[in-house]
Amino acid sequence: MGNPLRDRRTPAELAACGQVIDFKDKITDFVRLATIVKADLDALDPAKIRPDWCDAEVCGRLVFGFSDAQFGLRAERPWPTLKGTVTTTIDAVCQRCLEPFRLPLIADLRLLFTTDAAMSVADGGCEVWELEQDTLRPLDLVDEALVMALPFAAMHVDDATCQGPDVLEEESRARIRPFAGLRSQMEQDD
Numbered sequence: 001m002g003n004p005l006r007d008r009r010t011p012a013e014l015a016a017c018g019q020v021i022d023f024k025d026k027i028t029d030f031v032r033l034a035t036i037v038k039a040d041l042d043a044l045d046p047a048k049i050r051p052d053w054c055d056a057e058v059c060g061r062l063v064f065g066f067s068d069a070q071f072g073l074r075a076e077r078p079w080p081t082l083k084g085t086v087t088t089t090i091d092a093v094c095q096r097c098l099e100p101f102r103l104p105l106i107a108d109l110r111l112l113f114t115t116d117a118a119m120s121v122a123d124g125g126c127e128v129w130e131l132e133q134d135t136l137r138p139l140d141l142v143d144e145a146l147v148m149a150l151p152f153a154a155m156h157v158d159d160a161t162c163q164g165p166d167v168l169e170e171e172s173r174a175r176i177r178p179f180a181g182l183r184s185q186m187e188q189d190d
């Protein structure tokens with residue numbers, strides 16, 4: 001028996017057998033997500049990086065089926081769909097205080113698979129997913145969904161644990177001041 005998260009199959013095959021995938025895997029199996037998390041942490045003092053960040057688990061359930069929505073005149077057959085939710089907790093660097101913290105990520109997948117490039121809008125709240133190949137690895141879709149769920153700028157949600165913008169501002173002012181002093185000195189020399 002194969003591993004349904006890792007095996008390459010067509011969406012139609014997965015939908016036809018009503019494939020349900022419950023999984024719990026290490027974050028390092030999700031290469032794109034793990035690469036981004038590592039690059040983010042690499043900016044830190046190594047002493048501040050929790051060595052077990054790479055043991056974080058990614059859990060989820062994926063359910064394949066067929067769309068029951070109608071797509072006007074194009075609805076000559078139902079398209080395969082994937083619905084599911086995946087969660088993990090990554091280590092990230094807070095962009096406000098530049099300290100590491102644990103950031104929960106949740107991604108909802110509602111995808112409709114089509115090879116019809118003309119179909120750009122899907123009903124039923126599903127996002128159209130155009131396949132570049134006939135087959136897919138469910139793991140790659142989970143990886144991509146989690147990468148897209150990353151916030152633009154990761155920050156502590158809880159202000160009490162964040163050392164806050166005031167601290168950062170004072171630090172940067174202290175760093176900027178010597179340059180400002182040098183600049184005004186040069187202007188006086190001119």
Ligand SMILES: [Zn+2]
Nearest residue numbers: 094097156162
């Ligand atoms: Zn913070």
